[in-house]
Amino acid sequence: MAISVVQWTTGNVGRESVKAIAANPGLELVGCYAWSPGKVGIDAGELAGIGPLGVVATDDVDALLGLKPDCVVYNPQWPSVDELARILGAGVNVVSTAAFINGHRLGAARDRLVDACERGGSSLMGTGVSPGFAEVVALTVAGICSRIDRVTVKEQADTSFYDSPATERPVGFGQPIDTPGLDDMAREGTAVFGEAVAMVADALGVELDEIVCEAEFAQTTADVEMASWTIPAGCVAGVSASWQGRVGDRTVVELSVRWKKGSTLEPDWVIEKDGWQIEVTGLPTVTTSLDFLPPPDFEAETIEDFMAIGHIITAVPALNAVPAVVAAAPGIVTYPDLGMPMPRGWVPVP
Ligand SMILES: NC(=O)c1ccc[n+]([C@@H]2O[C@H](COP(=O)([O-])OP(=O)(O)OC[C@H]3O[C@@H](n4cnc5c(N)ncnc54)[C@H](OP(=O)(O)O)[C@@H]3O)[C@@H](O)[C@H]2O)c1
Numbered sequence: 001m002a003i004s005v006v007q008w009t010t011g012n013v014g015r016e017s018v019k020a021i022a023a024n025p026g027l028e029l030v031g032c033y034a035w036s037p038g039k040v041g042i043d044a045g046e047l048a049g050i051g052p053l054g055v056v057a058t059d060d061v062d063a064l065l066g067l068k069p070d071c072v073v074y075n076p077q078w079p080s081v082d083e084l085a086r087i088l089g090a091g092v093n094v095v096s097t098a099a100f101i102n103g104h105r106l107g108a109a110r111d112r113l114v115d116a117c118e119r120g121g122s123s124l125m126g127t128g129v130s131p132g133f134a135e136v137v138a139l140t141v142a143g144i145c146s147r148i149d150r151v152t153v154k155e156q157a158d159t160s161f162y163d164s165p166a167t168e169r170p171v172g173f174g175q176p177i178d179t180p181g182l183d184d185m186a187r188e189g190t191a192v193f194g195e196a197v198a199m200v201a202d203a204l205g206v207e208l209d210e211i212v213c214e215a216e217f218a219q220t221t222a223d224v225e226m227a228s229w230t231i232p233a234g235c236v237a238g239v240s241a242s243w244q245g246r247v248g249d250r251t252v253v254e255l256s257v258r259w260k261k262g263s264t265l266e267p268d269w270v271i272e273k274d275g276w277q278i279e280v281t282g283l284p285t286v287t288t289s290l291d292f293l294p295p296p297d298f299e300a301e302t303i304e305d306f307m308a309i310g311h312i313i314t315a316v317p318a319l320n321a322v323p324a325v326v327a328a329a330p331g332i333v334t335y336p337d338l339g340m341p342m343p344r345g346w347v348p349v350p
Pocket of ligand 1 (some may be wrong): 008009010011012013014033034035036037039075076077078079097098099127128129130131132164167314
């Protein structure tokens with residue numbers, strides 16, 4: 001029997017999630033939450049750009065929880081602990097792409113989520129492509145090593161066509177290069193990678209002494225125009241953050257991101273190919289990369305259409321985790337708890 005899911009918001013990732021749920025016989029879309037008032041009353045399929053699915057978006061949370069879905073697929077721009085606690089406390093499992101891996105950094109708010117899981121007998125899991133799936137690849141690759149000195153995942157991307165000032169300004173983009181506290185902004189804005197460092201260490205069975213973040217910035221020497229905003233010359237158009245899990249003074253896990261916009265950066269960061277470089281240093285040292293390409297039949301007329309690939313690879317790891325999260329014991333669960341999620345239901349059946 002298909003697992004019933006409610007889709008929470010239909011933004012970039014959420015729209016691809018709706019399309020993927022509709023295509024997967026193992027999942028049944030039974031409800032859709034709309035954050036934007038203008039989306040209330042519109043069919044989720046139409047919001048996703050496909051035909052109607054017979055599921056109308058609503059902002060009535062009680063009505064959605066009253067459907068008793070097996071799982072909420074949670075893709076809002078920002079996670080809300082109140083909202084998550086309400087869903088979990090009502091006995092509904094959650095898979096999230098919204099800035100959550102294990103809640104390591106949330107302090108007392110994490111305890112609220114754990115309490116809600118216990119009250120509702122539900123589970124919460126956070127993933128995405130990065131952090132999330134890229135770490136699963138790294139851990140899989142590490143599975144042939146008899147000694148592991150360090151696990152490194154480096155994400156790099158030219159994000160000129162990713163137009164999300166609401167999520168990019170908080171990590172430092174667009175700020176004058178001499179803004180005090182830029183490091184703190186990048187640390188705060190990428191903190192979910194610190195959670196992923198803890199997850200990888202857990203999977204390796206390593207107790208870390210500390211998790212640190214080192215940030216770097218590049219300014220643009222000319223205005224960078226994007227679809228909805230402009231980064232003026234002299235402001236940040238490149239952000240790097242390296243999250244490191246250390247034992248003593250030795251880095252055992254490093255998860256880093258390097259994002260740039262435009263071609264007028266100073267210093268001039270060269271990004272030859274968007275994607276992830278993965279290296280497990282040890283016996284043996286193993287390297288691999290995670291690259292993605294659209295298939296030949298992919299219909300894309302605009303750059304925005306191509307951007308959908310990035311949203312698909314964010315949405316699908318969460319969907320693949322749904323069966324294991326629904327079956328899991330109550331609480332916050334991560335990949336090391338769940339075993340390897342299987343990519344079921346994606347082979348098209350004529
Ligand atoms: N781990 C990963 O690999 C990865 C990669 C990319 C993105 N992400 C995360 O996935 C989530 C979704 O990303 P996205 O690009 O799809 O986001 P988005 O399109 O910017 O926003 C998603 C939806 O959030 C709702 N929303 C808008 N403003 C909000 C606010 N101030 N507070 C709460 N909700 C608001 C809207 O819902 P309605 O549609 O209902 O109006 C919007 O469509 C984000 O948390 C993002 O950081 C994770």
